[in-house]
Amino acid sequence: MGRMxxxxxxxxxxxxxxxxxxxxxxxxxxxxxxxxxxxLRARAFPxxxxxxxxxVDATLSRVDYDLRVAGETVTGQARLTIDxxxxxxxxxxxxxxxxxxxxxxxxxxxxxxxxxxxxxLIARSGRSTLTLDIVVPLAASTGTESMxxxxxxxxxxxVNLVIPRAGVxxxxxxxxxxxxxxxxxxxxxxxxxxxxRPLSFSWxxxxxxxxxxxxxxxxxxxxxxxxxxxxTSQVTASVRLDVTQGQARQVVVSVPPGxxxxxVAGAMVGDWTTDGGILTVALLEPATTEVSVVINAETRxxxxxAVVVPLLxxxxxxxxNGGVAVDIxxxxxxxxxxxxxxxPADPTDLGDILAGRESASMTAFRxxxxxxxxxRALTVNVTRYTPQAVLVANVEEARYDALAAEDGKVxxxxxxxxxxxxxxxxxxxxxxxxxxxxxxxxxGPVRPGxxxxxxLLLPLHKGRAGExxxxxxxxxxxxxxxxxxxxxxxxxxxxxxxDLPVSRTGLTLHYSPRYTVxxxxxxxxxxxxxxxxxxxxxGYADIAGSTPAAAPAxxxxxxxxxxxxxxxxxxxxxxRAGAFPITIQFPRLGPSVFLAAELTAETQPxxxxxxxxxxxxx
Numbered sequence: 001m002g003r004m005x006x007x008x009x010x011x012x013x014x015x016x017x018x019x020x021x022x023x024x025x026x027x028x029x030x031x032x033x034x035x036x037x038x039x040l041r042a043r044a045f046p047x048x049x050x051x052x053x054x055x056v057d058a059t060l061s062r063v064d065y066d067l068r069v070a071g072e073t074v075t076g077q078a079r080l081t082i083d084x085x086x087x088x089x090x091x092x093x094x095x096x097x098x099x100x101x102x103x104x105x106x107x108x109x110x111x112x113x114x115x116x117x118x119x120x121l122i123a124r125s126g127r128s129t130l131t132l133d134i135v136v137p138l139a140a141s142t143g144t145e146s147m148x149x150x151x152x153x154x155x156x157x158x159v160n161l162v163i164p165r166a167g168v169x170x171x172x173x174x175x176x177x178x179x180x181x182x183x184x185x186x187x188x189x190x191x192x193x194x195x196x197r198p199l200s201f202s203w204x205x206x207x208x209x210x211x212x213x214x215x216x217x218x219x220x221x222x223x224x225x226x227x228x229x230x231x232t233s234q235v236t237a238s239v240r241l242d243v244t245q246g247q248a249r250q251v252v253v254s255v256p257p258g259x260x261x262x263x264v265a266g267a268m269v270g271d272w273t274t275d276g277g278i279l280t281v282a283l284l285e286p287a288t289t290e291v292s293v294v295i296n297a298e299t300r301x302x303x304x305x306a307v308v309v310p311l312l313x314x315x316x317x318x319x320x321n322g323g324v325a326v327d328i329x330x331x332x333x334x335x336x337x338x339x340x341x342x343x344p345a346d347p348t349d350l351g352d353i354l355a356g357r358e359s360a361s362m363t364a365f366r367x368x369x370x371x372x373x374x375x376r377a378l379t380v381n382v383t384r385y386t387p388q389a390v391l392v393a394n395v396e397e398a399r400y401d402a403l404a405a406e407d408g409k410v411x412x413x414x415x416x417x418x419x420x421x422x423x424x425x426x427x428x429x430x431x432x433x434x435x436x437x438x439x440x441x442x443x444g445p446v447r448p449g450x451x452x453x454x455x456l457l458l459p460l461h462k463g464r465a466g467e468x469x470x471x472x473x474x475x476x477x478x479x480x481x482x483x484x485x486x487x488x489x490x491x492x493x494x495x496x497x498x499d500l501p502v503s504r505t506g507l508t509l510h511y512s513p514r515y516t517v518x519x520x521x522x523x524x525x526x527x528x529x530x531x532x533x534x535x536x537x538x539g540y541a542d543i544a545g546s547t548p549a550a551a552p553a554x555x556x557x558x559x560x561x562x563x564x565x566x567x568x569x570x571x572x573x574x575x576r577a578g579a580f581p582i583t584i585q586f587p588r589l590g591p592s593v594f595l596a597a598e599l600t601a602e603t604q605p606x607x608x609x610x611x612x613x614x615x616x617x618x
Contacts, residue, residue, distance in 0.1 A: 220317035341376035520609030
C-alpha cells in the first residue's frame with residue numbers, strides 16, 4: 001500500500017515538471033494571410049512619401065531675338081530656352097503680337113496650337129530650345145521707324161538688331177543698349193530688356209551735326225571754398241563748363257602745386273587723372289551745352305601767418321568767373337588779404353556750394369572777368385587764438401516763500417537754481433536778526449561755514465572746465481524777527497544777499513487773513529505765479545513730500561477765522577522725528593501775493609516795501 005502511494009506522488013510530480021517545461025519554451029509560429037502580413041510590414045517599415053510636384057509645369061528661362069530690318073517688316077528668329085519640370089505633356093505659351101512662320105524644338109519641327117496666345121505641347125522634361133521664325137510689324141511716322149516686342153516672363157531677354165544702313169540713332173524703352181557697332185552698310189545693336197515689360201525700339205537717321213568738327217570754345221565758372229586748418233586745408237571746388245562751340249569730351253583743370261585731389265564727382269564723370277598739376281576729367285559722352293563737376297582736395301600749409309590760398313583754374317576757358325571763399329577752422333581770424341585778379345565780395349553772393357554755410361570768420365572774393373590763363377592769386381594773413389575755458393557761476397533763478405506773522409516774525413524758504421563750474425562755495429548773507437534753520441544742496445543736508453564777513457558759505461557742485469556747467473538747487477530756511485504789525489503801517493521785507501548775480505527772482509508772500517497787504521513800487525512788481533521758470537526748480541521736489549497748494553484768502557467772517565485758528569492748532573500738535581535740523585514742509589497759509597524781479601547784482605540784498613492795514617477780526 002505504501003509503495004502504491006509513493007508511485008502516485010512520483011507520477012504527479014513528473015507531470016508538473018513536463019507542464020512547466022512546455023510553458024517556459026518561447027519559440028513558436030503563427031499562421032497569417034498574405035494581406036495581413038503585407039499590412040503589418042507596411043506599418044513597421046513605411047515607404048517614404050512621394051516628392052511634392054513642382055509649383056509650375058514649365059518655365060521660360062531666356063529669350064533671344066536675332067532681327068533684321070527688311071523693308072516694311074522686321075524678320076528673324078526668336079530662341080526660347082524652356083525648362084520642363086513636370087513628367088508628361090505640358091503647354092508653353094509663345095510670344096504674342098508677332099507673326100509666327102515656323103517652330104522647331106531642338107532642331108525638329110513642332111506643331112503650333114492656334115490659340116490666343118499660341119502655344120506648343122512638349123512631352124520631354126528637362127531643358128529644350130524652341131526656335132521660332134517670326135515677323136514683327138514695323139511702324140513709320142515722320143521719318144521715325146519703330147517696333148515693339150511683347151513682354152516676356154523670362155528673367156533675361158536679349159535682342160540683336162541689324163539695320164542695313166549707317167548713320168542711325170536708336171532709342172530703346174523697357175531696356176538698355178549694351179553694345180553698338182557700325183560699318184559702311186549696316187548698324188548693329190545689342191539690347192537687353194527688363195522682365196515683364198515690352199521692349200520698344202525707335203530709330204531715325206542721325207541729324208547732320210557739325211559741332212564735332214568745330215574747334216572747342218568754352219566758358220567756366222569756378223566756385224571754391226578753402227577751409228584753413230592747423231595741419232591740412234580742405235579745398236572744395238564746383239566747376240561748371242559752358243560749351244559755346246564744338247563738343248567737350250573732357251574737362252581740364254589746373255591744380256596748384258601741393259594740392260592733392262581726393263575725389264571728382266558729377267553726373268557725366270567717367271574717369272579722372274592728375275599729372276603734372278593738370279586734372280583731366282573724362283566725360284561719359286561729349287557735352288554740347290554745359291557740364292558740372294565737384295572737386296574735393298586737400299593741401300598742407302602754414303598754421304598761421306601769411307598763407308597762399310590755392311586757386312583751381314580752367315586754363316582753356318575764354319572767360320572764367322566765379323569766386324573763392326576762405327574760412328578758418330577753429331578759433332582764429334583772417335586778415336590783410338592781398339588779392340590779384342579778384343574783387344571783394346559777400347559769401348552769400350557766390351551761392352552754389354556756399355549755400356547754407358555761415359561763418360563769422362569767412363571772407364570771399366569774386367573772380368574778375370578774365371580768361372582762364374590770366375594770372376590770379378590770393379594771400380591772407382591767419383591769426384589763431386588759444387582757446388580758453390569759459391568759467392560760469394550764476395544763479396539762474398531765486399525763489400522765495402515767506403510766511404509773515406502779525407508779531408513780526410517771518411519764516412522764509414530760499415531756493416536757488418545755480419549753474420557753476422568756477423566757484424566752490426556760495427556766499428549768502430542773511431538779513432539782520434535772522435536765524436538759520438536748515439540748508440541743503442541738491443536735496444541733501446549740508447552744514448554751512450562762516451565767511452570772513454560773517455556770512456554763510458554753502459558748498460557747491462563744480463563742473464569741469466570746457467564742459468557744460470551743471471545746474472542744481474541750493475535751499476535755505478531761516479526765521480527773521482521784525483517789529484510787530486499794528487492796525488496800519490509800513491513794513492520792509494529784506495531777502496538774503498548772495499555773492500553771485502541772479503537772473504530772475506520770484507517771491508510768494510503769505511500773510512494774516514486779517515490784513516490787506518500792498519507792495520510799494522520798486523525792483524519787484526506784481527505778477528502771476530506760473531511756477532518756476534527753470535527746469536531745475538520745476539523738477540525739484542520737497543524732501544518731506546509734495547507741497548499742498550496755497551489756500552485761497554478766506555472771507556472776513558467769524559466762522560472762517562475760527563476754522564483757520566483750528567487748523568493752526570492742529571498743525572502745531574504734530575511731531576517730526578529725525579536728526580536736527582529736520583526738514584519740514586513749508587506751510588502755505590493765508591492769502592498770498594506774488595512778486596517778481598530780474599537781474600539782481602551780486603552781493604545786493606533784495607528788499608520789498610509793504611503797506612498793510614487791518615481789515616477785520618480781533
